[in-house]
Amino acid sequence: QKEVEQNSGPLSVPEGAIASLNCTYSDRGSQSFFWYRQYSGKSPELIMSIYSNGDKEDGRFTAQLNKASQYVSLLIRDSQPSDSATYLCAVSIIQGAQKLVFGQGTRLTINP
Amino acid sequence: DVKVTQSSRYLVKRTGEKVFLECVQDMDHENMFWYRQDPGLGLRLIYFSYDVKMKEKGDIPEGYSVSREKKERFSLILESASTNQTSMYLCAVGRGNQPQHFGDGTRLSIL
Numbered sequence: 001q002k003e004v005e006q007n008s009g010p011l012s013v014p015e016g017a018i019a020s021l022n023c024t025y026s027d028r029g030s031q032s033f034f035w036y037r038q039y040s041g042k043s044p045e046l047i048m049s050i051y052s053n054g055d056k057e058d059g060r061f062t063a064q065l066n067k068a069s070q071y072v073s074l075l076i077r078d079s080q081p082s083d084s085a086t087y088l089c090a091v092s093i094i095q096g097a098q099k100l101v102f103g104q105g106t107r108l109t110i111n112p
Numbered sequence: 113d114v115k116v117t118q119s120s121r122y123l124v125k126r127t128g129e130k131v132f133l134e135c136v137q138d139m140d141h142e143n144m145f146w147y148r149q150d151p152g153l154g155l156r157l158i159y160f161s162y163d164v165k166m167k168e169k170g171d172i173p174e175g176y177s178v179s180r181e182k183k184e185r186f187s188l189i190l191e192s193a194s195t196n197q198t199s200m201y202l203c204a205v206g207r208g209n210q211p212q213h214f215g216d217g218t219r220l221s222i223l
Contacts, residue, residue: 034211043202043214044155051209088155090211098143098209099170102155 004091006103015112019076023089023103026070032092033065033072037085038105044088048074079110114139116215118203124221131190133218135203143206144186146170146178148199149217155202161186193222 003026013019021035032051036044050056050063050072062075072091076083089103119134135144145160147170157170159178167178175197179187190197198221204212 032209032211043217046211046213049211092209098206099145099157099160100212104152104154 004089004101004103006087006089006106008104009107010109011106012109012111013079015079015081015110017079019079019083019108019110021074021076021087021089021106021108023072023074023091024070025072025089025091025101027091027093027101028067028070030091030093032098033063034090034092034100035061035063035072035074036088036090036102037083038088039085076108081110081112084108084110114141114205114213116203116205116213118201118215118218120218121216122219122221124223125190125193126223127193127195129190129193129222131193131220131222133188133190133201133203133220135186135188135205135215137184137186137205139205139207140183141205141207142183143212144180145204145206145212146176146186146188147202147204148172149202150199158188195222198222 005024035048038044048063050065056063060077064073086105086107088105090100115138117136146158147155161167161180177189201218203215206212
């Protein structure tokens with residue numbers, strides 16, 4: 001069973017601080033890693049993709065990947081109330097097509 | 113941007129009915145997926161397709177079937193709807209090692 005583990009939260013962070021979201025995965029063969037944001041009642045929206053070890057920055061978001069430790073994280077700098085959402089970590093496996101295994105999600109609340 | 117259109121945002125059906133959920137994409141991506149999402153259970157893959165007329169079972173295919181007659185359209189069929197199939201259904205499309213993009217979802221209630 002391929003697994004992706006996230007802390008379900010809720011994670012509460014003051015406005016303007018850094019929010020740190022973590023994810024571990026079990027399949028060492030995984031090559032692609034994604035972070036999705038999901039607002040209540042809405043569908044998941046892609047915010048970051050990362051394919052190689054190290055950091056990838058996009059605006060206030062930084063994704064970090066460590067394949068040796070099977071760990072991927074998402075940092076949100078200068079957190080805003082609009083960042084309050086559930087964040088889903090997704091890890092690829094190849095079975096015919098590239099499938100994604102999703103974590104349960106971390107609920108993040110940014111407090112003004 | 114990939115546009116993924118699901119036929120209904122909200123749907124109410126009765127137990128025993130045959131239910132069709134439609135998903136259409138505009139980007140010629142080969143892979144299409146159907147998930148359901150339930151509180152506490154996360155996103156679970158029902159079926160996926162990597163080409164026209166090709167389909168593969170996901171983690172929870174029981175009670176469902178799919179159809180992909182054209183590349184842009186992937187249909188999920190509940191053969192005989194039951195109350196435990198009340199859920200949010202999400203269609204996603206993808207290509208190669210690129211991320212999947214989701215439709216807006218269909219919130220289905222079976223009474």
